[in-house]
Amino acid sequence: MTNSPASQPIVEFVDVVKRFGDFEAVKGIDLEIMPGEFIAIMGSSGCGKTTTLRMLAGLEAPTEGEIRLDGQVMNDVKPHDRDTPMVWQSLALFPFLNVRENVEFGLKMRGVGPDERKDRAMRWLERMEIEQFAERSVDQLSGGQRQRVALARALVTEPKVLLLDEPLSALDAHLVIRMQQVLTKLQRDLGITFVYVTHSQSEAFAMADRVVIMGDGKIAQVGKPRDIYRAPANRFVAEFVGRNNILTGTVTELAGSTVAIATPAGTFTVSAEGAALPAVGATASFVIAADLVHFSPDPMAEENSVECSLISEEFVGSVMTLFLESKDGTEFKVQTQERVLANIDLKATGRFHLGWSAASAHLLGE
C-alpha cells in the first residue's frame, strides 16, 4: 500500500525515451501519476503503450530520461525489486502450481513462511470470490476465473502500483463488462494505483480516472475521459476518440472569444474559450461531439445549422447514430437516444436540419 502524501506523484516519467536499435518506440514522455489513481494508457497498435508499461515494470530500461517510483529513480532497479507487479492478457500463471500456490508464489519469493503465505493467499482468493478453486489446477478454470487468480497473485504482496497490460482482451464481451466492474471496485476499495494499458476506448473510458492517449511514441493528451471526449487537444485525439464531427475551414472573423470558420459545408461559429485564438485567414479545425448535435425535420433557431440528407443509421442498444451528408458532401454524425426518434419516419423524412451552439463546438489545436 502507498504511504506517499497525496500531493506527491507515485509514478513520474521524466522525458523518457526508449530506442530499440535505431528505432525510437517512445519519444520523450513526461507523465505524473498520483497515488490511488486509475490511469489508462490508450492508443493504436505500435504506439508505444506496452513499452511504456514495461519500462515501469522494469522489463525494459529507458534509453534516456528517468522513471521514478515514490520519488526514487527506478531506471536500474530489477523487476522483482520493484513494487510494481504486472497482469497481462496471457496471464502467465504457472501450470505446474495449483491456484493457491500460484497466488502464494510472490510471497514465497519474498521469504514469507508457509502458514502466513497460505492465509494471505486464501484471503485474496476469497476477496476475488474463487476460494472454492484453491486446490484446482489452473488449467481447469474458465478465462474469467484465471483472470481473478492472476489479479490475486499480483495483489497478494500489496503493491503500491499494479500494472495491467490488456488484461481483458482475451475474454468474451459479457465477461469484459463483469471484470471491468470487478477491477474498478477493487481499485477503489484498495486505493492502489492502477496503470492499465488498452487499445479499447470503452474499457479506458469506463474505468479510468484519467486517460493517456498515445500516438507514435508520444503522449497526445492526458485528461479525464469526459474532457478528452468533449475537448480533444488536437485532430489526432479527436479522430482517435471518434463519435464526433471534425470540420476544417478558414477563419473569417473573431468576435470576443468566438471564431467564425468558413468550411465547405457553411460558416460556423466556434467558442475558442481557453484556446489560443487563430488569426483571420488562418486554417482552423473544430470538433462537435455527435451527441451535442440537435436535429429536426424543420429549420432550427440554433447558432449553427446545416441541412443534410440522411445516408444511413446505426442502432446499438438504445443509442442511435445517424450518418448524414450536407449538399457539398461533408459527412455529419448525430447521436441520440432511440426513443427520441420514435415518432419520426427517418426514411420518409430524408432531409434534416442539424444545429449546435458555438459553445458545444471545440476548437482543435495543432
Ligand SMILES: Nc1ncnc2c1ncn2[C@@H]1O[C@H](COP(=O)(O)OP(=O)(O)OP(=O)(O)O)[C@@H](O)[C@H]1O
Ligand atoms: N524488443 C523490441 N525490439 C524492437 N522493436 C520493438 C521491441 N518491442 C517493441 N518494439 C516496437 O516498438 C513499437 C512500440 O511497441 P509497443 O509494444 O510498445 O506498442 P503497443 O502500443 O503496445 O502496441 P500493441 O497494442 O500492438 O501491443 C512497435 O513498433 C514495436 O514493433
